[in-house]
Amino acid sequence: MLNWNQVQAFERDGFVTVPSVFSRAEVDVLLEGVELSLAATRKVGDMPDAAGRSSKISLWMDTRDDVFGLVTRHPRLLNGVRELLREDVYHWHSKVMLKEPRVGGAWEWHQDYGYWYNDHCLFPRMISCMVALDPATQANGCLQVIPGSHLLGRINHGRVGNQAGADPERIAAILERMPPQYAEMTPGSVLFFHCNTLHASGPNTSEIPRRAYICCYNAFSNVPYGQKGHGKPESVVPVADDAILSFARQAKAAV
Numbered sequence: 001m002l003n004w005n006q007v008q009a010f011e012r013d014g015f016v017t018v019p020s021v022f023s024r025a026e027v028d029v030l031l032e033g034v035e036l037s038l039a040a041t042r043k044v045g046d047m048p049d050a051a052g053r054s055s056k057i058s059l060w061m062d063t064r065d066d067v068f069g070l071v072t073r074h075p076r077l078l079n080g081v082r083e084l085l086r087e088d089v090y091h092w093h094s095k096v097m098l099k100e101p102r103v104g105g106a107w108e109w110h111q112d113y114g115y116w117y118n119d120h121c122l123f124p125r126m127i128s129c130m131v132a133l134d135p136a137t138q139a140n141g142c143l144q145v146i147p148g149s150h151l152l153g154r155i156n157h158g159r160v161g162n163q164a165g166a167d168p169e170r171i172a173a174i175l176e177r178m179p180p181q182y183a184e185m186t187p188g189s190v191l192f193f194h195c196n197t198l199h200a201s202g203p204n205t206s207e208i209p210r211r212a213y214i215c216c217y218n219a220f221s222n223v224p225y226g227q228k229g230h231g232k233p234e235s236v237v238p239v240a241d242d243a244i245l246s247f248a249r250q251a252k253a254a255v
């Protein structure tokens, strides 16, 4: 449950970081999932940045019963998003971002709605939840966000390297007026951010990976027209609050 100050911060800034949403033990289970089964069960792709550095990502739209689906369906994320959008939501997509030590690439300034507008969503009523798995710092390329940028409206996006980025001229003008912040995070904390919040991240120049889950949801009032979009506009059945730890217990008992 988010408190009043957290909801206010989100409305004002377009994002809020909530510490210790997941415990150390839960983060360890999620990391084990990334290390042991991600490549075996999900596709891992690469979206190189403008300098050609590798930005690895695995993205899914289902809500199946593996450890990844448990995060997507976790009430601590779902209820937070419902509170912030003040209505029920469905799963759009989730992803694991793998920013590897020394070689992990950057992400250009963009709004998620810059992409999702083209999926025929009429309103920017979509939220992403970034769950830190490693300490996210400036050195390993933590997310940067521009407070208040969710109020700028949708900015045109085009190709920047192999990624889609917001219009560079407009970004330069915005950065002159609106200073960005580094969203440094401890493992288990969650950054809830609005789909029009401008965000980017630098390369990983450190020896420490920067891995994170990002689960994205769309409001039921905003189902795209023309049968486009990601996920299925179906109610998400939340898992039990202790689902991640019970999953790990069952997996251990089965070996």
Ligand SMILES: O=C(O)CCC(=O)C(=O)O
Residues within 6 Å of the ligand: 097, 107, 112, 141, 142, 143, 199, 200, 201, 212, 214
């Ligand atoms: O993981 C990152 O650094 C960037 C993530 C991002 O920009 C996104 O998911 O839209």
